[in-house]
Amino acid sequence: MHEAPIYAQLISERGDVPLQVRSEARRLLRELGWILNADSSSTGRPPGSPAGSAPAPVSTSGSRSLPPRSPGRFVRSQT
Template structure:
């Protein structure tokens, strides 16, 4: 973006490439959050096949149960 600007080059020389540092830090945080936000599974559990993550069951209504 400002690569042809002498002022930009001077700032990079004096302060470092701050936008590149910020991008790198943002990428590192994104990777960390990706790990932290994964759903927890019990140890030894295998992931379910795609599409089988939810199963509908018959609801039990309140009141006496039929025989």
């Protein structure tokens, strides 16, 4: 990449953010690859889960529901 003066100044002020993002993305890819490889070699169930049990049903009511939206939020304006 051809370095421009503004880029050098931004790096000195804020750090090399693109490099940090690329490094974090590589780390996450390695970690997810490890998880996916470990999962594909097993039965597909999370570690420690009983082999014959069915997943718990998802409740459609109760404490897991989303909070109500406030009025006026996410409302498109008519133009």
